[in-house]
Amino acid sequence: MVGEIPRLGFLTRFQLSGLDLPADFGPGPGFGVAGIRRQFGCERGPLLCRSMRPAVGLDIPTMAGLNRAVLEGGFHLVKDDELQVFADEAAFRAHVQAMLAARDAARASTGQRKGYLANLICEPDELQARWEIACTLGVDAVLVAPGIQGLGTLATLARQKRMPILAHNTFSDLLTRHPDWGIAHPVLSGLYESFGADWIVTSGEYGASDGVGMDDAWPFGRPQRAMPILQGGKSPEGLPTFRAAIGSDDYMLIVASWVDGHADGLGNAAGIFRAAVDAQLPA
Template sequence: MAIDWYMDFVDTGYTPGKDELVCLYYFEPAEGIGREEAVGRIASESSTGTWTTLFTLPPRMKDLQATAFQIEGNFAKIAYPLALWEEGNAPQLMSGIAGNIFGMKALANLRLIDVSLPAEYITHFRGPHFGMEGIRKMMKVHGRPLTGAVPKPKIGFSAQEHAEVGYETWMGGFDFVKDDENLTSTPFNRFEDRVKLMAKMRDRAEKETGETKSAFINITAETELMKKRAEFLADYGWNYAMIDVVVAGTAAVSTLRDHCSDLGLAIHAHRAMHAAFDRDQKHGITMQFLAKLMRLIGVAQIHTGTAVGKLAGTKKESLLLANLLREQKTEASGNMLLEQDWGGIKSAFPVSSGGLHPGLVPEVLDIYGIDLVLLVSGGIHGHPDGTRAGATATMQAIEAWSEGITLDEKAGTSHELARALEKWGYYRPK
């Protein structure tokens, strides 16, 4: 009598239907487990299977089984019937394709690389409210990257000090001032105080420059409190809210997407904690899947790395993530990305941040082009002449790239850039 039925979930001759979700996994079987059996166990545990054959199994259950249909080396593709998935429920999707399977003893390692989502599944999600063009129209910025900076140190300033640094950032030509991931509402910098004081400085900067200024103010907290904080932002004329989307979770982000949209707020998604599960190349979940999930839910932008700054990530990975967020149709890329047609889902901005300064700006723009949010923080606040000069130097670096000239050439007529290059040159932080 058979004990298990894992091989029933493997059919290398199977062709997925257009309405099925297809997942790409990297896997390593545990000692003594065959490759096909290991993949069968993934398909089983993530759909209708269990560890043993069952006494009663209605024939219709066969139509709900996941099917492992391609196994090449340590990579496998598994197709999932659409009926397995609740409409518009991102947490339920994660519970299936990224749930119990990571704890199976039959697998030494398992990594969810990507999922191709069918049109019928996507239609139940709203995606970003604005899209890249909507954000550009809102900010009145065209033909260049959007720019922003975190006051540094990223936590420790009073609300007044934070707002003053923000004012200098805006006056240097930047569009945004950004809270960092661990600044919410601390005893020395309460959320409400920061919102009010930043609004006052924003209005002053807008009046003096004639430019639209904004901020990514962190509302991350319990979900109902996040909703109240979003309302407070709207009351003070803000058009953005920032959420630490990984630690908040897909359920909270889904709720805040709709609430923020009703208030006219875009969501800046900080990816704090992502590397806990995506840095290991053999186990966990990839950043490209996280980025895809967040675009599906509806954030306006999410951090994707720099490739040249202080955080891990290659140029290829950064560009792959950027295109995943920006393009209407994503082409498959080897064992890194599956084909995806986004249908009516709008685009989202990639955000490049982490260890940047004016000397690295051209390299980042070579990778991303102009459709990104460029965050340069320590690299403006550490400028020898202060924050405003640092922001100005960064804008001059952007101009040099747009003009097709070197930074050294530009520095000949741009004092702030020249001073930045004197300090940092083309140094890459480690």
């Protein structure tokens, strides 16, 4: 689609602003909104997820404790941060096992379905082993970064339909945010959905405040739709705006700073946010 355009020095700006693909192009989401809801036992309303922060510098027991606290407080799932890295397969396995133990403890204490999403951003020769670890140990979902790892990586995993996949916007934001060069965010989102993403991160301003980001029309139209993710300083007060931006409650909120810094503590803050979500659901 783009070919050699970027290297032609006489062009000073270019944006891929539209792309019409066949309806059956690519594998599409293996799970989509309906499958995600089944996976995490959330029949209606937005899903709440905390991303591990800080991404580096915390030991495994601390990470596991934070995950358990926010899950027991009321969040549906937790996820590794996209900036987390693991030295080798053994380090990745040890991390995943500890996060799954925290998830299982939260399931046992609440009697509710809870989930853990693992980070599969890694080198090409590490991917298959880590994917198998995630599948074998019972991880609920994974994230990849197509902007780094390639759309083919996303499609390869999606075709297997073993668990939902989050297409993270790491690095791909460089394609969507430059005013002169790049690809329109709706186009990139549509590509990610076509290549198999079950979740897609929206642009940072999407649903942030009145009208901001609303021109970024939600592009998904496949029958098996991907679920949008809203992130970046989200709080319970914004729930009506988030619903208006998406047009439904079929989205996931990534919330960390609001619960992490709450005066009542992480677990209680998770409960407050969850109560706000449940209260705004239609009767």
